[in-house]
Amino acid sequence: MATRFRMKRKGVGELLRSPMIEAEMRRRGEVIRDAAVAISPVGTAAWDLHPGLYKASWHVSTHRRRDRAVAVVWNGTPYARWVEYGTERVPAHHVLLRAALAGVR
Numbered sequence: 001m002a003t004r005f006r007m008k009r010k011g012v013g014e015l016l017r018s019p020m021i022e023a024e025m026r027r028r029g030e031v032i033r034d035a036a037v038a039i040s041p042v043g044t045a046a047w048d049l050h051p052g053l054y055k056a057s058w059h060v061s062t063h064r065r066r067d068r069a070v071a072v073v074w075n076g077t078p079y080a081r082w083v084e085y086g087t088e089r090v091p092a093h094h095v096l097l098r099a100a101l102a103g104v105r
Helices: 009-016 019-039 080-085 095-104
Strands: 058-065 068-075
Touching: 009 019, 019 058, 019 068, 019 095, 068 080, 068 095, 080 095
Parallel strands: none
Antiparallel strands: 058 068
């Protein structure tokens, strides 16, 4: 005897908004954050006033965006953009990109 499954959009929507999915998104965000902390560069130059600030400034939060649970991972330092994408003098580190790719596995 074959079992049939009939998907209902309302049920899928309820699943995407459920606390279970929100908890899983938080878990995945924390995995990505932990990977980002592990590979974050730490300044060692004499002019660096706050060595380790970039590494210590990773955050994760969960919320709902367009009726589904999402996790957001970000770095709160003002210069995080330049660490990620680089400048004309400093090569890009792509910390968040590499952490997200590592977090998928």
